Amino acid sequence: MRHYVGIFGPPGLPTEVAEKLNKEINEILRDPDVDKAFKAQGDLPTPVSLETFAQTVSSDAKIWGGLAREMNLSTN
Numbered sequence: 001m002r003h004y005v006g007i008f009g010p011p012g013l014p015t016e017v018a019e020k021l022n023k024e025i026n027e028i029l030r031d032p033d034v035d036k037a038f039k040a041q042g043d044l045p046t047p048v049s050l051e052t053f054a055q056t057v058s059s060d061a062k063i064w065g066g067l068a069r070e071m072n073l074s075t076n
Helices: 015-029 033-041 050-070
Strands: none
Touching: 015 033, 015 050
């Protein structure tokens, strides 16, 4: 099972703002000290594009949402 951490913006966030945030965050994740800190916790920082992250979230939502429905799970 994979896990990931991401930052989500509000609906209607301008594309140029999302792209700028993504660029800056990816640069931070490429910093050797940041990389080392993540790896010390057992995490692997992986800079990705907005499109790749959106595809990952969408794919996982379909998989886990389907499983939750099969098991009749719901939020409280």
